[in-house]
Amino acid sequence: MSKKSKLSIFLLSIVLLFIPHKPVTAMQASPEEYQQEVAASVVQQMGELKVHFLDVGQGDSMLIEAPNGKKVLIDGGRPSAGETVVQYLKNQHISSLDLVISTHPDFDHIGGLVDVLKKVHVKKVIDSGKLYYTDTYHEYMDVIHDKKLPVAIATKETNIDLGRDVSVQILNTYQEFRTNNESSIVILLQYRDTDFLLMGDVETKQEWKLLNKLPTDIEILKVAHHGSDTASSVEFLRHITPEIAILSYGRDNPFGHPVDTVIDNLHQVRATIYSTAKAGNIIISTRGQGYHIEINGKERVEYKATS
Template sequence: MKKRNRSAMNRHRLQRVSKVGALWLLLCFLISGCGIQLGVEPAQGDAASPLPAGTKADGQLRVIFLDVGQGASQLLISPSGRTMLIDAGNNSEEQRMVDYLREYGVERIDIVVGTHPDADHIGGLDAVIDHYEVGAVYMPKIQANTKTFESLLQSIRDRGLKVKTAKSGLKLDWDEQVDVRLVAPVEQSDDSNNMSAVIKVAFGETSFLLTGDAERESEKAMLASGADVQADVLLVGHHGSTSSTSLSFLRKVSPKYAVIQVGENSYGHPKQEILDRLKKQNVQVYRNDRQGTIEVVSDGREIRITTER
């Protein structure tokens, strides 16, 4: 999707950014260490709910699957009120993302993760970084020769930030009560989807697996690595495409609930084959296209799910 003009300054600065060569140098400059390779309660949600309630510390973990149409974005608010934003939808969702964060009372984003360079995941991140104080930025070591990716890197540089490499085995310092670990990418790949950052978030007896667009190749690598991927809540990979959520991976995750971040699209997402697979494994499915924004709240023992509609 063509990038929207954000300001005359942005237009001029993008004209100064060269194509592949300069972009690669910029990415290397931004990525620190560039030389290195890089009991669950029944879900509630039958009725509409006023989801935003601010980022105050309330002792609970909130994982909010924002409705950004055919794209993906998750806002996490920790028990102590710290924030993490994973992806930010497409370019067309920039203002919507800024509005969402205002509604949830976000004043600072402690960690930003761009799971991979696809526009429907990172398109709105530049606007978020332009508008908010950000503590740290993580992205996998893969580039894209697109205006969307260039604009994101430029925003990161303009704010004096550096990109930290998202890769398996990395533990994120976010909230001492919540364990946040990357379980992918395990191996270097030329495929951006299979380079997706996959994040496991554990709080008490509850856990979440947030998969970006990771496909079967990445799922196989995660299983081979011996990583603990079991989770109560699964973000279904690649918007419910048949390229992801293999049966062996789904069985290993063994989720009780699944969220599919999807909007109106021409791809046929989510595929019926995946919906049938989830149903056969007795997984309760939530979808942004049908229920709007979906919020999952954990107190460390039980999970409660509310939906926008």
């Protein structure tokens, strides 16, 4: 065989390697089956979003682990919960937070952040902008000042980048003459087909203002104000139709949280209800389609929607 022939065969073999081809199968998949296989493949390649609802007693604290690797802590519970949050982060092998969000300055939301800001590396803080003249608030601000942490006041234009296909919208912010609770930062976190609505401690007035900004099929709702009767009207819940409702409160708390009215309203929209008081830490993970719920408490579900 001539050198020229050998070269032609070699070049032909290289070309064949790069020609797309389908494996020979006994039966060709239908278009519908092929689309399902492609969709499943895309989901497998998508990163995972995790939202942790921490058991901090009577208060709020949430951790977001984004598909792009970023870590965001929202609130830190009461001052007594600070070490609990710090230890939880250590257990998750988290030594640095890309962002800490303080939804409003009540001590059951910012108190635990003092320990977090002191003991965990934090890159940036987003604050509601609501001033509050308490010892806890001053301690929180002092730590931010002492550590020279970058601080931004939340606006509806605030950009929080958690990666491709993840949308973070701030829907409620501080305005003059609003109370602490009315000034709570409300966050709509969306990852492809899965929505998380994190309501802070807002009240019914803010719920009504949010209605035209919200989807009508929220998968996961962090119920406002620990299940207080100041929010979670049945009209609001009927609009967003949550599948899962998360309540964060302490056992035997003196406020009567959650009130029966809120539980009844959640039942009316057929939401399945979990609480940190009974379930302990609650972790919801998703790749953008469907979600998985993991809890560590003895009682898996506190209330379940009735048929």
